[in-house]
Amino acid sequence: MTDKIVVLTTCGSAAEARKIACRLVEEKRAACVNILRGPVESVYRWRGKVASAREFLLLIKTKRKMFAGLERAIRQLHSYDVPEILALPVSAGSKSYLQWINDSVKSSGPRRASGR
Numbered sequence: 001m002t003d004k005i006v007v008l009t010t011c012g013s014a015a016e017a018r019k020i021a022c023r024l025v026e027e028k029r030a031a032c033v034n035i036l037r038g039p040v041e042s043v044y045r046w047r048g049k050v051a052s053a054r055e056f057l058l059l060i061k062t063k064r065k066m067f068a069g070l071e072r073a074i075r076q077l078h079s080y081d082v083p084e085i086l087a088l089p090v091s092a093g094s095k096s097y098l099q100w101i102n103d104s105v106k107s108s109g110p111r112r113a114s115g116r
Contacts, residue, residue, distance in 0.1 A: 003064045004090040004101050009074055009083055010042060010055040017056040020077045024060060029070045031104035034059040061101055064089075 007030075011017040014037060021033035036057040043052045062070055064087075071085050090098075 002090045002093065002098055004093065004098055005062060005064050005067065005087045006090060007058075007060040007062060007067070007070060008086045008088065009058045009060070009078070010040070011058065012053065012055060012079060014039075014056050016077075016079060017058055020074060021058060021060075023077060024062075024070060024073060027073065028104065028106035029066055029073055030060045030062045031101040032061045062105055063102065066105055 009020070011020065014035070017035045021030075021035055024030040024033055036059070039054040039056050041052060042055050043050065045051070060070065067087055074083060074085055
């Protein structure tokens with residue numbers, strides 16, 4: 001088992017998916033976000049009724065310790081009342097790719113003030 005996770009979320013438009021993806025990578029909350037531009041069809045229960053929607057799936061690669069901040073960012077940017085935010089553990093992966101994820105997301109440790 002690694003400390004890496006893949007987070008899933010869906011969006012109602014390609015524009016919203018891109019906005020979320022770009023922000024997560026720009027803020028170093030995620031190393032990479034794939035946007036499946038299918039769109040995918042989702043069938044779900046909402047407010048007591050079966051509904052369906054065409055959505056765009058995001059696959060977000062990050063570290064487990066980044067999840068809380070990533071979830072907050074998605075909630076702030078997302079248009080849904082209850083966005084899908086699911087984290088799946090990465091049980092294994094190529095050493096170089098896992099290291100790239102590690103190097104691409106910001107450290108969640110305390111920040112030091114710069115004297116420069």
